[in-house]
């Protein structure tokens with residue numbers, strides 16, 4: 001396995017791992033978004049609850065979940081390792097440093113943006129994932145059987161304005177993180193090409209706007225529905 005540890009400790013290996021885990025998390029986000037869109041269904045939360053049960057009890061999904069946790073942890077650890085390595089290899093700051101002229105703001109702020117996304121994920125997992133797995137979620141009876149009413153937990157959370165504001169701000173942060181991360185991952189994987197780079201940039205920008213906007217629309221919709229504003 002020494003080739004693997006050698007590959008993972010090389011500069012390119014670390015960047016490849018960041019890119020691959022980042023792309024895996026992008027795929028996770030698409031699936032997570034589509035599943036959570038069931039919150040918009042006007043059925044008292046049945047479809048959402050059945051989906052949540054499927055996601056937390058199906059063995060094949062469990063494997064994907066474990067891959068998601070590993071990807072998040074590896075993505076975070078390797079971002080720290082790369083940052084430390086870059087600082088060490090440039091101990092003396094450039095005499096003239098005009099960072100804003102050399103790179104865009106999002107690319108220079110990936111560390112801060114990533115840290116904020118991580119804080120969001122930890123709070124988010126505590127609110128929903130931890131509750132679903134270990135909390136005392138009320139049971140609801142459907143024709144298909146009795147299951148945990150996670151919809152109720154989501155409604156309760158998104159009935160509070162500060163919680164909705166937190167999600168909306170977090171989704172803005174996620175949008176900026178994705179807007180650089182998406183194209184950067186393709187570049188690292190060597191898929192940058194004079195012909196395809198503009199297309200990758202356009203898809204990346206569209207993805208970074210559409211996905212967080214749809215995620216943010218869920219707490220806003222739930223808040224408005226709960227308070228009779230719809």
Ligand code: HEM
Pocket residue numbers: 032036052055056064065066068117121124125128129132150154167174215216218219
């Ligand atoms: C407002 C939008 C969102 C809602 C309503 C929502 C809801 C949920 C719920 C109910 C769960 C627990 C049940 C399940 O695994 O499906 C969950 C898990 C999770 N969420 Fe979200 N989520 C949202 C946005 C996000 C975002 C933007 C991220 C990442 C940046 C994220 C990351 C995760 C992760 C990593 C898990 C654990 C997944 C697993 O165990 O496989 N969620 N979410």
